[in-house]
Amino acid sequence: MTITAGSANGASIPKKRQRIGSTSTRHSSSHDPSREDAVPIEPFLKPKTFCRSTSHSSGGFGGFNDSSTADVFLQLHLDESVVLYSDESEPVPVPAPFDSTEQVEDIQVYLHSDVIIHRSKYFAALLSDLWQTEPEAGETDRKMYRFGLVVPNATGSIEDHLTVLELLYTNDFTSVIDSVSVALSILPVALKLLFEDCVKSCVRFLEAVSWSDEEEKRVLSFLPLLREEESRELLGRVLPLRNDSCEEMLHGLIVTAINNHPNMASAKAFVAMLLRESSKEATSKVLNRAFETSFKMVKESLDEYSSPDFRGYHNDTEAIQRLNLHSAMTNGKHLLWLVERMIELRVAENAVKRWISQPLFTIDLLRAFRDDAWKNIVPGLPSVMLRCTSRLAIAVASGSVLVDKKGRMQLVKDWLPVLALCKDSSSPFFSSNKSLYVEVEETFLRIISTLPMSDAQELLQRCLSFSTRNVEDCPHLITAFTTWFRRASHPPQAEAENPSSSSA
Template sequence: MISGGGPKKRQRVGSNSRLSSTVGVIDSARPDGTLTEASNHHKPSGVRRTASHSVLPSGRFNDSATADVILRLYIDQPSSFELDEAESRSAFDSVDQSDVQIYLHSDVLQRSKYFAALLSDRWQRDSGDVDSESSRKIHRFNLGVAAANGSINNHLTVLQLLYTSDFSNAINSASKALSILPVALELLFEDCVRVCVRFLEAVPWSEEEEKRVLSLIPLLTEEESQELIARVSPAKNDSSEEMLHGLIFAAIHNHPNMAFAKAFVAKLLRDFSSRQSACRVLDRAFDTSLKIVKDSLEEYSSPDFRGDHNETEAIQRLNLHTAMTNGRHLLWLIERMIELRVADTAVKEWSDQISFTTNLQRAFRDDMWKNIVPGLPVVILRCTCKLANAVAAGIILADRQVRMKLVKDWLPVLIVCKDKPMLPSYKSLYPELEETFLRIISTLPLSDAQELLQQCLSFSTRNVDDCPHLVNAFNTWFRRATRSPQADNLC
């Protein structure tokens, strides 16, 4: 992970890996034309980073008539041990030219701290020769360039940019900036580095371009890389979980097209790389919505009548609407948790809500909710049904006490709701939840099942054939209860 507070960036001169490798192949030309490799003790070190020169060029790029520096660029091919023949040929053919001689001007090259160091007295001393026609002192250098796509061309582009202060034509895309920046860093061309970094800060990147940015960030100073790091690396107070939580909150509370937003966030949750993170985010959102629903029902069931009647009624309406709205959010969250198989904590919470279920029974015995939020019982029971189905199907492996309390606490709510009229489209919810409760009861010890089954008599109807789930549950219990202990031991 990249961090703006990491170790201090390495100096570009003396310790930079790109620069060090290049220095080793730069030769100074002696007056007799013999090329000798610059010795290590002549290498510049600790060059201070000061403002770049803003000298206007004294000649044109590659103008042999006025140049006092002759630079030979050549492809520095990897050894045969590093590349096979096909790869070597491919690397060689990937550039337009493999050996280029260009004519430059020393006063222009001063904009590059790299060339400024090479042209200094410390390095040059008597290394230059004199052109017989112009009586100019000519400096000759060889510069090896790594065999990479467009490598020679990128060096030529950067050398041309030494002759101008307008980089806009050359640096006009993220790809171009990424190709030029390594060369500008190698040659310590600060003006060009600054423009490339500034351009990359301001434009979008493809995924591949982002990888290249990440590889170049360690070569930049802390100040130069600050904006790039902020774009690709989270700060201490940023995290994927906070982003997900914010998206969930926006989808269920603030977005005008709530259905579309919820569908999109659901996809993000399904595709999220860490199930543990998604679980923590959903648990947090679940707790928030559940608390709002519980608090609203608590206030509705135990109102403060110190105000006048109209004010109390308005508050009661608000409490019911709040419970209804957040109940829908709760149902969506439960569906997401079950889909991702991270609903274990939610089931434990839902099974330990004796005060909440008591308030629901009290509220549903009242007739006020019918005209205000007629769908509230359905929403609450659907939440219960989703979780109970997941337990009965083994999607959630709940402990015995959790299974017991889930049925024990929510069975009375179902019984109260059955006595109230329901829209025809929701009538199938009751038998579905009844059957699910009976399936969970069948997983409990006989003594616990006996206690709960006696409360399930309300599932019966006039016609016994209409409640086969209840008949099957009692038959199962009696079959187990009449089995002899000896048979149990043999099993």
């Protein structure tokens, strides 16, 4: 038998009860206001949610928990066996060893049927003719409907249930739902009681504010419990519309960093960090896409510069050529940054293949560099092109990107003339980029050493431009020829395969 007690303001008093290991509904059969050891209900309520004056209290009946006018007596039963929802949206039991001597508390609340059946579909069904319990006449012949509601024995569970029950008596949800933690705490209770207005208010608040990572996990766990129209905006916030959303985001960041951001160096550094933390597949796709765009613009700019359409006045043509050179230089810098990222992240296969199969591109470069205009307009353009070549050639020579014999030979054959022309230039370019020249030369010689001797012989003869008057300044070239002549001193292949024939 559960004994309740009332206070001067109508609040009911919870009492200690023995756990009996059952979650069945219990009914109160007596009312003893003389109990002095009972605990008042107010401490279980959050201070800002306990309001006596509500929008429904002026309709001829009392407010929340007013025992003098209530016709519904609701007893909240704590029970550890109630199933809760975890962050992963999977039901898990709350572990609690059974102890028949353990004492837990029931909380008793007075409600008004005229209020709760209009706000909560759960209570509307509970108080319907089909399901309602038999009313009991009180001292003033007032009918009392008595129900029990099982509450999970979790931290804050009682307070959350009492908050939602009190919200049945008001439309002022904003004064209560003022943080993500509050919204997430009372949302499952509102869903259980089918309190649509409260559910909408919680969802609306969650849509409008930011979440921590842990709060986002809890939001995701509630999404399956919401209707489609209720969860649409929350879903749009946490779930992508397309499978390639990450790739589109990364590509957009790359384009912004290299083209539009005023503080380009900082933006590039940040995007490089994001690329390192992304999947290799996504990184490869976005970098290849950006590489193709920048490479295309460099080639088109040099093609137009090398073969200008001489229409109009000479001043117009000169302006167009300047524009083409500036475009080639700008996009060449973008290209160099992209190549460095692709090599760093080991996704440079496509870039190497594209750089190899570009005989027309190197021809345009030679035409442009034979003209003296670039020296005054974009003096750094040869350096940018050779740095791209060096990075990709090093990847080939080191085996980071595996290229067949034909591709390795084509890479050296096409880019050797560009290297030689830049080195023989009369501008001060050579003195300021000597180390870059030596780096490219050494890399080309390493690639040549991987080719059959006949191909290596052809290409080494073109490498005499690497030599200087002071032989000691070109040890890399000396080593390459020494290696070739050492190999040439071996017996020919036919004799090596059949040594007995030579001895005969």
